[in-house]
Amino acid sequence: MDKGRMSSQRRVVNNSREIAITLFAIIVSGIASVMLSVEVFGIWWEGVQKNGLLGSIGQMGFILIMIFMLYGCFVYLLTRLGYLQRQKGHHDDQLQDLEAVYSSVAPSLAILIPSYKEDPHVIRKTLLSAALLDYPSRQVVLLIDNPPQCTSHEEERLLSDTRLLAEQIHDMMDAPAHHYLAEYNAFIARSQQASIDTVEELSHLATLYNDVAQCLNGWSETFPVNNHEDKWFVENILNLPAKEHTRRANQLQRASKQNPAAYNNDGIEREYCRLSRLFRVEITNFERKRFENLSQEPNKAMNLNSYIGLMGNRYQQVQGEDGAHLVLGGRGDARYVIPDAEFIITLDADSLLHSNYALQLVSVMQQPGNERYAVVQTPYSAFPGAIGALERTAGATTDIQYIVHQGFTRYNATFWVGANALIRKIALEDIKTITTERGFNIIKFVQDRTVIEDTESTVDLVDRSWQLYNYPKRLAYSATPPDFGSLLIQRRRWANGGLIILPKLLRYLVRPKIPKRMGHGFMGIHYLSSIAGLNIGILFLLTFPFEAALRNAWLPLATLPYFTLYTRDLMQCGYRIREMLNVYALNLVLLPVNLGGVFKSINQIVTGRRTPFGRTPKIVDRTATPVLYLAAVYGLFAYCAVCFITATNESFWGSAIFAGVNACMLAYAIIRFIGFKETWEDILVAIRRGAGQPPMLPPENIVSDLPHDVSVASEKQVG
Numbered sequence: 001m002d003k004g005r006m007s008s009q010r011r012v013v014n015n016s017r018e019i020a021i022t023l024f025a026i027i028v029s030g031i032a033s034v035m036l037s038v039e040v041f042g043i044w045w046e047g048v049q050k051n052g053l054l055g056s057i058g059q060m061g062f063i064l065i066m067i068f069m070l071y072g073c074f075v076y077l078l079t080r081l082g083y084l085q086r087q088k089g090h091h092d093d094q095l096q097d098l099e100a101v102y103s104s105v106a107p108s109l110a111i112l113i114p115s116y117k118e119d120p121h122v123i124r125k126t127l128l129s130a131a132l133l134d135y136p137s138r139q140v141v142l143l144i145d146n147p148p149q150c151t152s153h154e155e156e157r158l159l160s161d162t163r164l165l166a167e168q169i170h171d172m173m174d175a176p177a178h179h180y181l182a183e184y185n186a187f188i189a190r191s192q193q194a195s196i197d198t199v200e201e202l203s204h205l206a207t208l209y210n211d212v213a214q215c216l217n218g219w220s221e222t223f224p225v226n227n228h229e230d231k232w233f234v235e236n237i238l239n240l241p242a243k244e245h246t247r248r249a250n251q252l253q254r255a256s257k258q259n260p261a262a263y264n265n266d267g268i269e270r271e272y273c274r275l276s277r278l279f280r281v282e283i284t285n286f287e288r289k290r291f292e293n294l295s296q297e298p299n300k301a302m303n304l305n306s307y308i309g310l311m312g313n314r315y316q317q318v319q320g321e322d323g324a325h326l327v328l329g330g331r332g333d334a335r336y337v338i339p340d341a342e343f344i345i346t347l348d349a350d351s352l353l354h355s356n357y358a359l360q361l362v363s364v365m366q367q368p369g370n371e372r373y374a375v376v377q378t379p380y381s382a383f384p385g386a387i388g389a390l391e392r393t394a395g396a397t398t399d400i401q402y403i404v405h406q407g408f409t410r411y412n413a414t415f416w417v418g419a420n421a422l423i424r425k426i427a428l429e430d431i432k433t434i435t436t437e438r439g440f441n442i443i444k445f446v447q448d449r450t451v452i453e454d455t456e457s458t459v460d461l462v463d464r465s466w467q468l469y470n471y472p473k474r475l476a477y478s479a480t481p482p483d484f485g486s487l488l489i490q491r492r493r494w495a496n497g498g499l500i501i502l503p504k505l506l507r508y509l510v511r512p513k514i515p516k517r518m519g520h521g522f523m524g525i526h527y528l529s530s531i532a533g534l535n536i537g538i539l540f541l542l543t544f545p546f547e548a549a550l551r552n553a554w555l556p557l558a559t560l561p562y563f564t565l566y567t568r569d570l571m572q573c574g575y576r577i578r579e580m581l582n583v584y585a586l587n588l589v590l591l592p593v594n595l596g597g598v599f600k601s602i603n604q605i606v607t608g609r610r611t612p613f614g615r616t617p618k619i620v621d622r623t624a625t626p627v628l629y630l631a632a633v634y635g636l637f638a639y640c641a642v643c644f645i646t647a648t649n650e651s652f653w654g655s656a657i658f659a660g661v662n663a664c665m666l667a668y669a670i671i672r673f674i675g676f677k678e679t680w681e682d683i684l685v686a687i688r689r690g691a692g693q694p695p696m697l698p699p700e701n702i703v704s705d706l707p708h709d710v711s712v713a714s715e716k717q718v719g
Contacts, residue, residue: 011572015088021568022081025561029077033070036554040066058544065537066555072534073562075526079407080565083472086410090472098359102273103266106137107366109358110311110341114303115349116145120161121224122350122479125233127169130347131281132237135358136273139282139339142166145303148290166283176215177279183208184276191265198263202256205271209249212278216242228385229479233352236477241355282339292323293440300418301448304346308428309443312340341425348419350479351380357475361422364471374427374466375458379405380419380478384574390673391482392575393582398480399573400566400583406470408527411519414468415527416461418454420476431460449610450497450601455528459501462520463508484674485623485682488593495597498528500604532598535591542643542659545652581665582672588662589669592632622678627686630679637666 040063047056111130115123123142130140142165150156190196220238225231252271255262288294288306295302315336316329326336343362347353361376379402382395408414428445435442446457458468481487505528509521567580604610640663647656670676 011574013084013087013572015084019081019084019088022077022084022565025565026074026077026081029070029073029558029561032554032558033074036066036070036558039552039554061540062544062546065533065540068533068537070558071526072530073559075523075530076404076562077565078411079404079523080569082407082410083403086406086472092473093360093363098356098363099270099274101359101362102136102270102277106135107342107362108340109135109138109343109345109362110339111138111140111345111347112143112304112307113141113347113349114143114145114300115162116300116303117155117158118162118349120158120165121226123162123165124169125230125237125352126347126349127165127283129233129237129352130345131169131173131283132241132278132355133353133358134241134274134278134355135362136277138358139284139341140166141307142283142285143303143307144285144287145289145298145300146287148287163285166285170283172219173279173281173283176212177276177281180208180212180275180278181280184272187269187272191269196265196268198260198268199256201268202252202260202263205268205275206249206253206256208275209245209252212275213242213245213249216245228387229383231385232383232477236354237352244355290324291317291326292320292438293325293327295437295442297437297448299448299451299453301446301453302442302444305442305444305446305448307338308344308425308445309432310336310338311425313338344423344425344428346418346421346423348478351419352477353420354475357420358422360473360475361471364469365422365424370467370469372465372467373469374424374461375414375416375421375468376471377417377421377468378471378473378475379417380476381474382480383477386480386482388482389582390484390487390586391480393579393586393673394487395480396570396573396575396579396583397586398478399575400569402474403569406472408519408523409468409470409472411523412467413519413523413527414458414470415524416454416458416468418452419478421454427461427464427466430464430466431457450500450604451493452497452501455497456501456504459504459508459524462517463511481623483622484589484678485625487590488625488629489623491590492593492597492600495531495594496600497597498530499532499598499601502528531594532601535594535598538588538591538662541655542640542662545647545650545655546658581668585665585669586673588636588666589633589673592629592636596629596632624682624685625674625678627683630674630682633666633670633674637663637670640666 040059044056044059044063047059111133113123113126113130127140127142130138142162144159144162146155146159146162148159150159187196187201216238220234220242223230223234223238225234286307288303289296294306310326314329315326315338317335318325318327329335343365345353345358357378361378364370364376365373380398381402382398384395386392386395405415405417432443432445433447435444446453447460450456461468481490502525505520505524509517563580566583567577570579570583571577640659643659644656644663647653647659670679
């Protein structure tokens with residue numbers, strides 16, 4: 001059996017029992033926190049009386065760090081409780097209710113897939129996942145952001161292969177689409193000419209559904225499986241729907257023999273209509289960088305904004321002095337027809353959706369009382385079965401974040417997670433702004449002021465009284481960076497922007513007459529500030545001998561419920577108990593990376609210069625790590641070792657244990673997640689690049705802290 005987590009290993013959770021355990025943990029942590037607060041404030045007051053206020057600054061710093069750490073513990077415990085309560089009360093809609101959309105005019109749906117220099121094999125899976133969604137009225141658009149002017153044969157080949165993907169998948173689906181549309185039209189003709197034979201129609205439908213299953217199984221047999229992500233794709237995007245079609249065929253065949261009266265003409269027509277739509281989907285490309293009057297800003301937000309701003313109109317291409325322009329055109333001269341849509345799914349080029357994603361989420365949007373839902377999503381999970389230790393551990397943190405985000409919804413504190421989401425287009429229209437770029441008016445729906453554009457857009461939406469909702473089921477999966485160099489880019493981007501957005505959230509919270517904002521306040525403030533607070537706090541605890549701030553073990557007791565339930569959740573997600581140590585070690589080794597992102601936020605706040613959007617590479621080979629971050633990681637290990645020696649010499653045994661454990665965990669993380677051999681290779685890459693020599697790794701595998709136009713052009717987007 002694969003040492004990685006397999007989807008079948010996810011444990012069935014007794015929600016009632018877990019809710020009781022969580023409530024008990026909250027009570028224990030709460031009592032310990034109160035006792036701890038009494039103790040540390042008493043010690044601080046003694047210090048103030050003895051040494052004055054300035055002499056107790058260190059103690060005050062410890063109190064602030066302690067409060068923030070306990071704040072994080074309670075956020076996790078409360079979101080876990082909210083997640084379990086939502087799971088216990090959730091029931092999926094009946095399939096027949098969801099499929100009622102095939103008997104009416106379904107809301108139009110556009111699935112937008114932004115892509116930048118992505119591996120065509122990765123995009124192909126995402127396009128197929130989107131094209132095979134079980135939904136009657138859908139269009140799929142690949143938003144290619146590769147520069148149209150290629151600087152190498154490799155870039156030219158990549159762009160050419162990417163452009164061909166939509167056509168290739170359309171060709172795959174064209175024959176079955178026409179076949180089942182013809183079957184639907186033939187049924188309509190039969191039903192209009194005479195009374196239909198229900199038994200015969202049900203039997204024929206069973207045959208057609210078996211044919212669909214055989215088609216999907218045939219595709220799965222020829223699809224290349226190179227890794228665990230490919231394996232998941234074949235099993236869940238091709239084989240699982242094939243099994244469902246076979247099950248439905250058997251159900252229809254039984255009904256034709258045992259209970260044909262259960263199906264009337266409308267029910268049979270719905271089945272034919274569904275068959276006719278399974279493969280019928282419009283798949284196109286769009287490249288905004290080919291037109292000078294569209295935004296050229298190098299980030300995912302403006303790639304999406306450019307297309308959304310064009311939806312619902314016809315355009316023609318005209319040649320200006322500076323290049324091609326896209327302008328409004330009439331029916332006769334329009335070359336580009338951009339269909340409008342009531343709903344939009346944004347989907348990262350390395351993310352995959354279960355086939356019922358659209359049916360489930362559109363159904364939520366259309367339920368009475370949900371008219372102000374702007375975003376409905378299911379936070380993505382990690383692909384199961386990763387073999388590499390770093391990818392598996394990073395995936396574990398992703399699966400834990402799924403629980404946290406689901407819990408946010410319990411407290412009306414949902415945040416938009418950009419890898420996948422169903423969006424009501426009129427909500428985007430409500431928050432759009434118009435800016436100027438190179439003399440052109442540019443529409444922005446999703447702000448690109450920060451590199452976590454989905455988080456800032458959350459505040460924009462709730463500020464306009466829109467709501468966001470996490471559907472309590474795992475319906476989306478996304479890739480996890482497989483090496484430290486690519487993980488560094490992703491996590492540094494995640495760490496950058498929270499402090500910039502925090503003032504906007506605070507302004508929203510203090511506005512009068514805004515209902516249901518306490519959840520966004522309590523959860524959101526921690527969500528935006530936790531990376532900065534916790535990573536700075538760890539450095540502070542290493543430096544400050546905290547024995548002076550404690551007289552007993554209330555702090556370990558206050559945090560024990562958090563670590564215990566975090567470990568329990570990892571195990572229920574299918575991971576081993578030792579993965580908790582791996583997660584802690586990974587967070588330690590990412591401390592310089594997270595602080596790098598925080599400092600970029602501070603730099604933007606002070607200077608006003610936006611941080612370039614660093615796309616996460618998705619490549620076959622390893623991504624080199626910048627020497628600056630390697631030095632920071634090894635320096636942090638040395639600092640922990642020095643703190644351990646210093647605390648031991650001064651008999652600060654609590655601080656010595658803390659520093660010693662962190663030093664050991666960092667050493668383990670360096671060996672496990674970075675590697676000495678890889679460290680040396682990355683140093684040689686930096687030396688050769690500094691000397692102007694060709695690097696040992698291909699250019700696209702090098703991560704750089706150079707200006708955006710030098711470094712980002714060679715990176716490939718994951719999310």
